[in-house]
Amino acid sequence: MNVSLALGPSTVFALIVLAAFLIFFFVAWSNSEQGRSPNLRALRPLTRLRGLIGQSAESGRRLHYSPGSGGLNDQPGAAETLSSLTTLGEISRGTARSGASLEISANDTLTFLAAGDVTEVAFTEAGRPDDFSRDDVHFVTQQDRLAYIAGVESSLATEPTAGTVLLGRFDAEYLLAGETASRLAIPQIAGSSRVEAMPLMIISAGSEETLLGEEIYAVPAYLDHRPALLASLRAQDALRLLIIVAIILGVIAASTGLVSDIGNYFLR
Amino acid sequence: MQRLKLYLPLIVVLLTALLVLADFFTTGLIDGVGHALALWVSMIAGVLLLLGLANIAWVHLQRLQKGGANRVYSLALLVSAFVVIVAGVIGRAAGYQDSVSNWIFQYIYQPLATTLFSLLAFLLISAALRTLRIRNIESALLVIGAVVVLLGQIAFTPFSSLSSISQWFQDYPVLGIIRGILIGTALGAIATSLRYLLGVDNNYMR
Numbered sequence: 001m002n003v004s005l006a007l008g009p010s011t012v013f014a015l016i017v018l019a020a021f022l023i024f025f026f027v028a029w030s031n032s033e034q035g036r037s038p039n040l041r042a043l044r045p046l047t048r049l050r051g052l053i054g055q056s057a058e059s060g061r062r063l064h065y066s067p068g069s070g071g072l073n074d075q076p077g078a079a080e081t082l083s084s085l086t087t088l089g090e091i092s093r094g095t096a097r098s099g100a101s102l103e104i105s106a107n108d109t110l111t112f113l114a115a116g117d118v119t120e121v122a123f124t125e126a127g128r129p130d131d132f133s134r135d136d137v138h139f140v141t142q143q144d145r146l147a148y149i150a151g152v153e154s155s156l157a158t159e160p161t162a163g164t165v166l167l168g169r170f171d172a173e174y175l176l177a178g179e180t181a182s183r184l185a186i187p188q189i190a191g192s193s194r195v196e197a198m199p200l201m202i203i204s205a206g207s208e209e210t211l212l213g214e215e216i217y218a219v220p221a222y223l224d225h226r227p228a229l230l231a232s233l234r235a236q237d238a239l240r241l242l243i244i245v246a247i248i249l250g251v252i253a254a255s256t257g258l259v260s261d262i263g264n265y266f267l268r
Numbered sequence: 269m270q271r272l273k274l275y276l277p278l279i280v281v282l283l284t285a286l287l288v289l290a291d292f293f294t295t296g297l298i299d300g301v302g303h304a305l306a307l308w309v310s311m312i313a314g315v316l317l318l319l320g321l322a323n324i325a326w327v328h329l330q331r332l333q334k335g336g337a338n339r340v341y342s343l344a345l346l347v348s349a350f351v352v353i354v355a356g357v358i359g360r361a362a363g364y365q366d367s368v369s370n371w372i373f374q375y376i377y378q379p380l381a382t383t384l385f386s387l388l389a390f391l392l393i394s395a396a397l398r399t400l401r402i403r404n405i406e407s408a409l410l411v412i413g414a415v416v417v418l419l420g421q422i423a424f425t426p427f428s429s430l431s432s433i434s435q436w437f438q439d440y441p442v443l444g445i446i447r448g449i450l451i452g453t454a455l456g457a458i459a460t461s462l463r464y465l466l467g468v469d470n471n472y473m474r
Contacts, residue, residue: 003296011293018289021458073313079457082464089471109316110309112323117472138327139320146381158338172388179391182398193453195446200392203399213449217456220469228468232459239455 020242021235028234032227038234043215044208045189046222052163052187053091056100061162063095063102066152066177067115068168068192069145071108077169080193081111083217084168085118090223091165092122096131100162104137105155107148112139149173153180163187167216170197178204191216278467285465324349413437 005011056063067084070077088104095102104119106112116137123132140151153176156164164181166174170192181188182204190201191211201210211219214236221229252258284305291302328342352372359368402408419427420434463469 003294006293006295015293017458018462021462025459025462073309079460082469083456083460086460086469086471109313109320112320113316114472121471121473135327135330137323139323142317142320146384150384154341173385175388175391175395176384179395182395193449193456195449198449200395203392203395206399214452214456217453217460228463232463232468236455236459239458240452243451243455 017239021239024235024238025231028238029228029231032230032234037225037227037230040222040233043211043218043222045191045211045215046219048187048209049091049165049189050094052165052189053094053098053100055187056095056102056162057098059162060101061160063091063100064152064156064159064161064164065091065102065104066164066166066168067104067106067111068166068170069107069148069173070169071143072110072114073108074143074169080169080216081108083220085111085114086220087167087216087223088115089118089122090220092119092132093126094223096123096126096128099131101131102136103155103159105140105148105152106137107141107145108143109139112137145171145173149176152177156180156186157184161186163189165189166201167191167211167219170194170201172196172200175200175204181205191219193217274473277473278470281465281467321349 052063065088067081067088068077070081072078072081074081092102094100102119104115106115116134119137120129120132120134123129138151138155141148149170152166155161156177157180161184164177164186166177166188167190170190171194174190174192174197178188178190178201180186187209188205189209189211190205192198192201193213193216198210198212202212217236218233221233287298288302288305291298291300325346328346331342332339332346352369355372356366356369360366396414400407400411400414402411416430417434417437420430420432420437422428422430460469
């Protein structure tokens with residue numbers, strides 16, 4: 001058997017990123033465990049989110065949650081859906097503690113089941129397992145983004161809702177649900193890392209209610225200050241710094257003619 | 269037993285991650301394992317679809333039972349789901365293969381989906397009218413940028429002279445911002461995926 005490393009430009013780059021991230025992550029985790037936590041800048045939408053949970057508990061109306069129109073089996077959107085499910089766990093804990101009711105709409109069978117598990121664990125941990133029902137997690141469609149958002153829109157229009165959280169992979173179709181929430185004055189928190197959805201979220205939900213790009217991946221660490229989650233944020237920042245340094249060095253190298261085809265290397 | 273219940277999923281996740289990474293970074297060791305695992309996920313998702321269908325049926329049967337003005341929609345959903353499934357099964361059994369399902373998709377579903385999508389243009393205008401009001405310097409800049417880019421798309425004079433400014437906006441500031449967002453997003457995606465693969469993010473089983 002002839003075993004060898006597949007070392008093309010993309011795999012070498014992936015290996016470097018993976019190794020660097022793991023090193024940064026474990027160092028930051030060890031620091032966080034020793035109580036050295038980073039200072040997190042405030043994210044306005046999360047303050048509003050806590051308010052929404054409180055409003056839902058006071059009014060007796062449900063809080064609606066959508067983990068996005070992507071799915072766990074949808075390769076480009078899987079990471080966003082995973083992050084959204086972690087956020088759902090934290091929101092479920094908050095709703096369970098405050099006595100608010102939560103309903104979830106899923107666009108994928110795997111997401112539907114995972115959302116049910118995450119919510120059930122959160123309600124059980126909060127000491128209120130009886131307040132959770134699997135019937136509160138709705139399977140709307142199987143990876144059909146437009147039909148899914150139409151289902152979410154219909155749910156917002158017909159069910160009494162204290163607020164909606166639309167967090168995950170969305171494209172332009174988000175506007176159907178976002179504008180219905182705006183029209184019915186249902187407070188919403190929206191977030192996506194897709195450039196197709198971000199401007200629409202800002203104009204429909206408002207800039208103070210929108211989580212942009214990487215912020216949706218940072219939400220779990222903001223809601224639950226577990227050392228591992230904070231360490232992952234620190235590792236991201238360290239890696240970002242490394243990329244900024246690489247870009248500056250690359251610009252200098254290319255401008256001074258030290259390396260002529262550095263751009264082509266990265267494009268490959 | 270409790271410990272096994274806790275650690276078994278984590279061990280499976282970690283082993284799967286190692287297999288996929290080994291497949292990605294080597295040749296000749298476990299070629300095709302990643303692809304095979306992805307196929308497994310698709311097969312599991314296919315089986316789970318029945319569970320999703322049962323959920324939809326249960327939710328809408330409950331709504332029918334409760335009554336109210338919206339029960340007609342639940343009835344429409346249940347009837348159309350039943351008709352599509354039965355038409356697909358009978359069509360195949362009668363030797364028409366997928367032509368019945370394809371006909372429903374092409375002549376009923378697609379026009380409905382296209383109509384729904386076309387609503388986005390009107391919703392976009394209504395949202396833009398609500399947002400693009402000059403209230404402070406930031407919103408003024410936003411409005412100026414939007415107007416210049418919109419007018420720059422018009423082919424005839426006098427607006428054609430704005431097309432180069434519009435193109436400059438899109439080629440430099442906008443593209444730079446998009447690339448910055450993409451780098452941040454990619455880092456977030458890597459961090460989230462690795463947290464799950466390492467079993468650190470295990471809120472589905474804590």
